[in-house]
Amino acid sequence: MIKFRLLRLLNKGARYVLLEIIWQWLELVSQIIIIGCVARTISGVFYNIIDTKKMMIYLGVALFAIFSRLVFDRLYTEASFEAGVEAKKNLRDEIYSKLLRLGSGYRQHVSSAQITQMMGEGVEQLDVYFGKYISQFVYSLLAPVTLFLVLSRYNSKIAAVLLVAVPFMPAIIMALTKAAQKLSDKYMESYYSFGDTFLEKLHGLTTLKVYNADEKAAEDLDEECQDFRKISMKVLSLQLFTTFALDLITYVGTAVGIVFTINEYLKGNMELEAAIMFLILAAEFFLPLRLLGVYFQIGMNGIKAADKIFAFLDIKEPAQGKQAVTEGPYNIAFRNASFTYKGISILSDLTFDVPEGKLISLVGVSGSGKSSIANLLRRQIKGYDGSISINGKEIKSLNENALMAIMTAVAANSFLFPGTVRDNLLLGNSKSSDKKLNGILKLMNLQDELNPKGGLNFILEEGGKNLSAGQRQRLLVARALLKNTPIYVFDEVTNNIDVESEDLIVKVIKQLSKEMGKTVILITHRLENAVMSDEIFLLTGGSILEHGTHNKLMEKGGRYAALYKAQKALENYPGGEVS
Numbered sequence: 014m015i016k017f018r019l020l021r022l023l024n025k026g027a028r029y030v031l032l033e034i035i036w037q038w039l040e041l042v043s044q045i046i047i048i049g050c051v052a053r054t055i056s057g058v059f060y061n062i063i064d065t066k067k068m069m070i071y072l073g074v075a076l077f078a079i080f081s082r083l084v085f086d087r088l089y090t091e092a093s094f095e096a097g098v099e100a101k102k103n104l105r106d107e108i109y110s111k112l113l114r115l116g117s118g119y120r121q122h123v124s125s126a127q128i129t130q131m132m133g134e135g136v137e138q139l140d141v142y143f144g145k146y147i148s149q150f151v152y153s154l155l156a157p158v159t160l161f162l163v164l165s166r167y168n169s170k171i172a173a174v175l176l177v178a179v180p181f182m183p184a185i186i187m188a189l190t191k192a193a194q195k196l197s198d199k200y201m202e203s204y205y206s207f208g209d210t211f212l213e214k215l216h217g218l219t220t221l222k223v224y225n226a227d228e229k230a231a232e233d234l235d236e237e238c239q240d241f242r243k244i245s246m247k248v249l250s251l252q253l254f255t256t257f258a259l260d261l262i263t264y265v266g267t268a269v270g271i272v273f274t275i276n277e278y279l280k281g282n283m284e285l286e287a288a289i290m291f292l293i294l295a296a297e298f299f300l301p302l303r304l305l306g307v308y309f310q311i312g313m314n315g316i317k318a319a320d321k322i323f324a325f326l327d328i329k330e331p332a333q334g335k336q337a338v339t340e341g342p343y344n345i346a347f348r349n350a351s352f353t354y355k356g357i358s359i360l361s362d363l364t365f366d367v368p369e370g371k372l373i374s375l376v377g378v379s380g381s382g383k384s385s386i387a388n389l390l391r392r393q394i395k396g397y398d399g400s401i402s403i404n405g406k407e408i409k410s411l412n413e414n415a416l417m418a419i420m421t422a423v424a425a426n427s428f429l430f431p432g433t434v435r436d437n438l439l440l441g442n443s444k445s446s447d448k449k450l451n452g453i454l455k456l457m458n459l460q461d462e463l464n465p466k467g468g469l470n471f472i473l474e475e476g477g478k479n480l481s482a483g484q485r486q487r488l489l490v491a492r493a494l495l496k497n498t499p500i501y502v503f504d505e506v507t508n509n510i511d512v513e514s515e516d517l518i519v520k521v522i523k524q525l526s527k528e529m530g531k532t533v534i535l536i537t538h539r540l541e542n543a544v545m546s547d548e549i550f551l552l553t554g555g556s557i558l559e560h561g562t563h564n565k566l567m568e569k570g571g572r573y574a575a576l577y578k579a580q581k582a583l584e585n586y587p588g589g590e591v592s
């Protein structure tokens with residue numbers, strides 16, 4: 014009923030759980046004092062053996078106890094909140110550092126949607142477990158014992174009867190746990206699957222509309238929603254039943270206690286004061302456990318969420334290399350490098366060099382493996398055969414941060430964050446002055462376009478949505494230039510943008526290698542952009558089919574030449590001259 018791995022997450026929060034137990038226990042003590050005062054006053058009045066002074070004292074003590082009880086309740090709520098906050102923070106920290114350790118390749122293991130759910134709702138579902146359940150677990154053992162010790166002074170027989178009835182509650186909880194667990198598994202599965210589908214449809218909403226497929230999508234969603242509703246109802250029914258069972262024990266147990274009390278009182282074995290104490294406090298034996306049962310049901314979902322989170326935390330981490338490449342020449346060498354994904358060969362037997370200061374291009378039709386090469390190099394995907402090295406050091410043996418310090422990768426889908434242009438540029442190099450940033454904007458022809466909007470202070474929306482495609486890509490390149498690393502990888506950075514932006518970006522990429530001596534890999538499916546390269550590699554099906562300079566490849570008259578001519582023809586088509 015208590016998961017020890019979760020307890021460890023409490024860490025500093027354990028102090029708050031201890032406080033919760035203490036405050037709750039003091040609340041109970043106050044309660045006993047209040048009832049004690051009431052019982053003594055009533056019995057005193059009844060037998061007419063109490064004077065006003067004594068009555069005032071009892072009243073004073075009772076009022077003080079009521080006030081204390083309010084204070085303890087307040088303190089308990091605060092401690093409960095703090096315990097939850099601390100534990101959730103620890104858990105989120107663990108998930109985050111796990112993500113960092115998994116590195117940029119985390120997507121090989123979990124989807125971003127799963128991470129989002131785990132970090133958000135998944136962790137949130139543990140709130141009751143950490144904030145209430147754990148302390149209640151201890152308190153619900155402590156409370157009946159305390160009551161027994163107090164009440165057995167009045168009548169040990171009835172106190173013992175009440176104490177004996179108490180273990181029925183955890184027995185019920187345990188018995189229903191098994192049923193609940195199976196149901197809870199299904200519930201969580203349905204919950205996550207529904208969440209996944211929803212996010213997916215939401216992201217693709219425009220596309221679904223374009224293809225008139227939104228109705229079908231809505232039906233799919235409806236169906237999953239119904240499944241989720243049904244399983245939710247089952248969970249709720251079971252919860253209701255558990256609550257009913259717990260209530261039954263509470264009431265029956267209390268009633269038994271009351272019957273015994275009345276019986277003893279009528280027989281004259283018991284004082285009125287003691288009888289009142291029993292009558293009022295009998296229920297208190299059971300209430301903490303009843304509440305534990307309620308928390309347990311809510312906490313159960315949290316435990317399921319925790320299982321998912323722990324499964325993620327237990328993913329085997331790729332061996333993180335320790336080496337760094339600190340000096341040039343920054344030559345990249347592929348030697349019989351292959352990559353297989355789930356049994357399917359994606360890249361096979363690649364052998365080629367990218368010497369320092371050279372610009373090479375990877376070209377080929379979609380799906381030929383260009384991005385996979387870039388992703389292996391930047392370690393977005395891991396686990397290749399053969400060898401990929403930089404300056405003689407195998408990239409597997411490199412520390413990821415060290416690798417990022419010498420390589421900048423820009424892709425068509427690189428991210429622009431919500432925030433100012435300045436913030437986004439500073440990611441490239443946090444120490445750049447505004448003068449430098451403006452210089453780079455000017456280089457990328459962005460200064461004139463952005464200045465009317467506020468220049469560096471222009472606030473970008475998520476993903477740079479309030480820029481044109483060409484501006485976006487030029488800004489991504491600007492940020493990359495600021496990072497100033499010896500190696501650059503550009504993956505389709507000129508896709509679907511205006512000709513002026515494309516020409517400028519290609520010109521800057523050329524300057525990077527020719528004037529600044531950077532090692533550059535350019536990936537493009539538009540062959541015209543690769544013409545300037547020192548060497549071009551044409552990929553098909555994950556292997557190199559042809560390679561050489563543009564002129565050599567054209568002379569050869571092979572596949573590259575054919576592709577190049579076909580693209581030229583297509584581009585000239587609107588002009589009416591198909592060559």
Ligand SMILES: Nc1ncnc2c1ncn2[C@@H]1O[C@H](COP(=O)(O)OP(=O)(O)O)[C@@H](O)[C@H]1O
Binds near residue numbers: 359379
């Ligand atoms: N994340 C992935 N999981 C599984 N297969 C992938 C993944 N990404 C790409 N592939 C497969 O790898 C092959 C090469 O893809 P990619 O390198 O993206 O090609 P390109 O960039 O040349 O268009 C394709 O057959 C594609 O289906």
Ligand SMILES: [Mg+2]
Binds near residue numbers: 383384385505
């Ligand atoms: Mg690609």
